[in-house]
Amino acid sequence: MDWRDIPSLSALRAFEAAARLGSLSEAARALNVTHAAVAAHVRALEAEFGQSLLTRAGRGMVPTQAGAELARDLGTGFAEIAAGVRAMRQGREDRPVILTTTPSFAQNWLMPCLASFWAAHPDVPLTVQTDQNMVDLRREGVDLAIRHGKGPWPGLEGMVLTPAKMVVVAQPGRFGPAPEDPRSKAAWSRVVELPWLLDQSHSEFNKRLIRLGIDPERLTATALQSNALLLPACRAGAGVSAQPLALVETDIADGRLEVLAEEAESDYAYHLLHLPGPLSRRAQTFVTWLRRDSQCIALGT
CATH class of the missing domain: 3.40.190.10 (Periplasmic binding protein-like II)
Incomplete structure (x- = not known):
């Protein structure tokens, strides 16, 4: 289909509404545009087709024979479009x-x-x-x-x-008592010396460690392929792990993990x-x- 063969869809919609409702004013209200805009669209179509499409009848408008045929075809086409849109929306809802x-x-x-x-x-x-x-x-x-x-x-x-504040967690008591202030420099200095478990699949977490002053390359660490492997190992005491607090908060509340160091604030x-x-x-x-x-x-x- 060559869209250059089709006039403005806005103009066609305005004309179809005016022909169906028998009034430029009613069409304007239905389409939430001005009377002048509907009238301009109808005039533009009449100029393009070189013939009248609407004529006055009392206070309203009626389509000419050519206008009635065009309005009928447009009504059928717009109804098919509306049906297709409804089907798409219904499919999305279902x-x-x-x-x-x-x-x-x-x-x-x-x-x-x-x-x-x-x-x-x-x-x-x-x-x-x-x-x-x-x-x-x-x-x-x-x-x-x-x-x-x-x-x-x-x-x-x-x-x-x-x-997603970052915390360093471990099995409770595995590496001595938890610090009184896990946000302190002393807490972070201590965890650097402990054995670590690192997640190879999530490099963003390791980048966050660097921002906290910890170089993953200098840690004594075991790299695991995913957090699904890392967290069970951490719970079992194999090492410490840096995790967003949201991922381990239930473990902390249930006593499976404890916080050894905690990011003071995070965006x-x-x-x-x-x-x-x-x-x-x-x-x-x-x-x-x-x-x-x-x-x-x-x-x-």
């Missing part, structure tokens, strides 16, 4: 909410929360996809993403889900992100629950 995040965040923060969500909203299916790399939400058809960092993320909207966080524009009803239900009803937010603050 499919599961798709959320992407990292394996570690899903395992240690998100999944423990979801039983209560599914209990409260059994009619909202949720698919959680895990990937260490960032996913193109538009190309992959993903509704929501949880990402670690400072932001912003161009082309995405969202909110801070939970802070890092986990962000809940989505493409610009309104979310589907189901996705909005999940976001509202996460912000208002989820106990996970309380854990992460």
Whole structure:
């Protein structure tokens, strides 16, 4: 189809509304534009086609024979477009909410929360996809993403889900008593001398160690392929690990890990992100629950 053969869609829509409603004023109200704008669109079409499309009839307007034929065809075409849009929207509403995040965040923060969500909203299916790399939400058809960092993320909207302050944790008592002040320089100087466990899959965490004055290359460390391997080893006493507090807060509360050093403050966080524009009803239900009803937010603050 050559779009150069088709007049302005705005003009065609204005004419179709005027012919169907029998009034330029009514068409203007229906389209939320001015009377003058509708009249200008109709005149432009009449000039392009070289014939009248509407004529006056009392206080209203009626289509000419040519105008009636054009209005009928436009009505049919616009109805098909509207049906296609409704089908797309309905398909979006009916499919599961798709959320992407990292394996570690899903395992240690998100999944423990979801039983209560599914209990409260059994009619909202949720698919959680895990990937260490960032996913193109538009190309992959993903509704929501949880990402670690400072932001912003161009082309995405969202909110801070939970802070990501860094802590160094270990099995309780494994390396002596926990410090009275884990934010002190002495606490950080001490953990540098301990055996470490490093996550090879998440280089951003190791970069954060450098910002804290710790060179991962100079640590006595064992590198593991993922946090899924690292955290069980840390709980078992194999070494210390630097983790965003959100990922280990439950472990700390339950006595499986203790904090040996703690970042004083941080502008890092986990962000809940989505493409610009309104979310589907189901996705909005999940976001509202996460912000208002989820106990996970309380854990992460």
